[in-house]
Amino acid sequence: MNRRDLIASVAAMTVSLAAPAFAQDEPLKVGFIYVGPVGDGGWTYQHDLGRQAIEAEYGDKVETTFIESVPEGADAERALTQLALAGNKLIFATSFGFMDPVMNVAAKFPDVKFEHATGYKRADNVATYDARFYEGRAVMGTIAGHMTESNKIGYIGSFPIPEVIQGINSSFIHARKVNPDVEMKIVWAYSWFDPAKEADAASALLAEGVDVILQHTDSTAPLAKAQEAGAIGFGQASDMSNFAPSPRVSSIIDNWAPYYVQRVGAVLDGTWESKATWAGINEGEVEIGEITDAVPADVKDAALALKDQIASGEYHPFTGPLNKADGSVWLADGQTATDEELSGMNFYVEGIDAEIPQ
Known part of the structure; x- marks a missing residue:
């Protein structure tokens, strides 16, 4: 057994949130839950553009899915559980009211990484991200x-x-x-x-x-x-x-794509960690x-x-x-x-x- 095979073998037997790079012989399954429909022309639409950017960046290394129009509350917990049971190893929950459902489901699936938009509760397998609107x-x-x-x-x-x-x-x-x-x-x-x-x-x-x-x-x-x-x-x-x-004379545009691409990349290369991110105009997350x-x-x-x-x-x-x-x-x-x-x-x-x- 060569060194690379040995490392891969040890990784497969070790359960750790700070896991090594994702196995490349299968796509990383990435799930999203949206509070509105993807065609809302606003918030959810922008998050779905970010999901599409993941696919464009990583191709067959990833497989994405989404559940749209998920009410905040018990329905969100069911949707998150459904995504976790379907084998998604990274799940983005894209509304503030999904916070407690994320924490509840994350506790049940410690091998799944969760990202919650605009929230403030974190865990070893839960990160948060927000924009300086x-x-x-x-x-x-x-x-x-x-x-x-x-x-x-x-x-x-x-x-x-x-x-x-x-x-x-x-x-x-x-x-x-x-x-x-x-x-x-x-x-x-x-x-x-x-x-x-x-x-x-x-x-x-x-x-x-x-x-x-x-x-x-x-x-x-x-x-x-x-x-x-x-x-x-x-x-x-x-x-x-x-x-x-x-009447629309300007707009605030939420550009989630760079963040999503970066965080999926972190899972793929084994550098993902739970942290809070709050970016704004300087980082390009808030655009005019x-x-x-x-x-x-x-x-x-x-x-x-x-x-x-x-x-x-x-x-x-x-x-x-x-x-x-x-x-x-x-x-x-x-x-x-x-x-x-x-x-x-x-x-x-x-x-x-x-x-x-x-």
Whole structure:
């Protein structure tokens, strides 16, 4: 037996999360669960592009599968179990509400590696990954503050979790930086993907005089309502360019492909480890879609300059002086928020006249 065969033999007899490179005589099976349909044009669509990038990168070294439109809760646990039992050795769970199901199933399948998007719970075989969406929201907020004529900006939230609250605060801070008269109206959809609820939320905001809509939900329904009303909006998670040049005047694009390719590669070469990853504009995980000609040139220049400042690290979207909505000091002049503070954000900044649902 030569040295390579000996190593392979020992590896086959050893159960370890820090396993050697994946056996190349069979494809690595990689599974995904999605909270929405792959054709949602937003969040799930972008994750599925990442899955396709894995196939393009590794060819017959991998075999991918997905289960779409999985509700958060018991259904997610069943879907994850189904993927694990089907022989998937790496499973990506792509919504915040899949967190506890991931932890429960991972405990039952210690030889399977799990990756959970936007969550914070980890284990030896569970890693987490997230994007600094609030960086993109700062850029969108800058455009919104310049473009609003009513000085009323609307925001459709999915669920009142830190990730969404970060986006609301970042959008408002940067809209008000360029327009001190801006007000923000917030409506909660209590869903990541529900076109009917999102359309109703947009209609409610428009009825309050909002002429710019931002969203942290996954469908194009708010853009359709904005189009009917002559308002403007932004692509969310995907470019949503079918609504360009207006009402979609720019977008936040979640580019998961590099992360997925890298993590699959880590399993294949035996370097995968449980860790938390939080990337943003600098890493290319958060992209700013084309700013259309519906936006004046000087506004476009200001937005892109802010994007570059964030990417270079010259500027952090949460830089003091900033107070909380109750008037208490949060960040002193020049002080920036820590990742720990952002990860637990449960308050609005000063100027947002609303209550966070409990």
